[in-house]
Amino acid sequence: MERNEFLKICGGTCLGLIGMSALLQSCSPAYYAQASVTGKQAQISKQEFEKIKKGEISYRKFVLLKVADLNYPVIVNRFDENTYSALLLKCTHQGNTLAVSGNILTCSAHGSEFDRHGNVLQGPAAEKLTLFPVTTDEKFIYIQFS
Ligand code: FES
Known part of the structure; x- marks a missing residue:
């Protein structure tokens, strides 16, 4: 050779x-986080993103939430220690539930794709995903469902 x-x-x-x-x-x-939901607000501990293996801490890029009043799961993305986003996993084309594939949210119905900020990467969907306001403090993430 x-x-x-x-x-x-x-x-x-x-x-x-x-x-x-x-x-x-x-x-x-996918990991479903424990959240405390009060009214239209969910509170998640930042520790839900931690993975400890052999004494080393790494962080999940996202966790999922089930919220009783919503018919779709919510993805909570972690971009860094203080930057998070929360998106409804509902395709803006015809309402199919999205799946998470690495850094892309995909729709199996007609092939739309979204990034973890909710922007359309590939149609036929034309509108951005529903984005919920997120605030944080030292220990928790607060998501406002309107
Ligand atoms: S419902 Fe998602 S692409 Fe059509």
């Missing part, structure tokens, strides 16, 4: 393994 051929095969194998790793991470089950 020629050196160039060997390097091509090794490079392709490495890219395949990296792609498989990313795919497996995106397939991990």
Whole structure:
């Protein structure tokens, strides 16, 4: 086997393994956070985003919430320690429930895609997702459902 051929095969194998790793991470089950809902406000501890493994803390990019008054789950995204967003997982095209796939929210009905800020990446949906106001303090995240 020629050196160039060997390097091509090794490079392709490495890219395949990296792609498989990313795919497996995106397939991990979504985490539903515990929230205290009072009236039209939910309160979530920032600790709901923590994952502790072998003494090391890492952070989930998002958690999901079930809110009794809403017919769709809510995704609460963590961008950094003090920056969060909360979006209704309802496709703005015809109302299908969205799925989370890595950093993209996808609709299996007709293929629309949204980013974690709710912006449309791919139609047929044309409108941004419903975004709920979020505030934080040192320990908690507060989401206002209007
Ligand atoms: S309902 Fe989501 S793309 Fe049509």
